[in-house]
Amino acid sequence: MVNYKNYKVWEKSHHLVLKIYDVTSSFPKSEMYNLTSQMNRASVSIPTNIAEGCGRETEKELVRFLYIASGSAHELDYLLLVAKELGFMKPHISDSIISEIDEIKRMLFSLIKTIKSSLNA
Structure with missing residues (x-):
């Protein structure tokens, strides 16, 4: 069991939720029960699944939750595109947040790769 707060990707995804x-x-x-709700839930899902995975018994389970x-990061990426195209967000704000999501996706991929290679060692 690992403390999820020790992961930089959790910290970045937590700030993304806010x-x-x-x-x-x-x-x-x-849009309260549509796009607003879906975007909020997708964003919360990212750090929540990191935290839940850290509370599991095995690294294999952690990897599953990181996936x-x-x-959820990919889902949120798309929802931001929709929100921008519907005119709910200014393009520069949407693009900035999408850049943050891209970084989080890269960090998750790297963490998954690192954990999986330790499992195969």
């Missing part, structure tokens, strides 16, 4: 909640708070009220976190 940013997404701030951004979606200005979305139209008609889920990565899937």
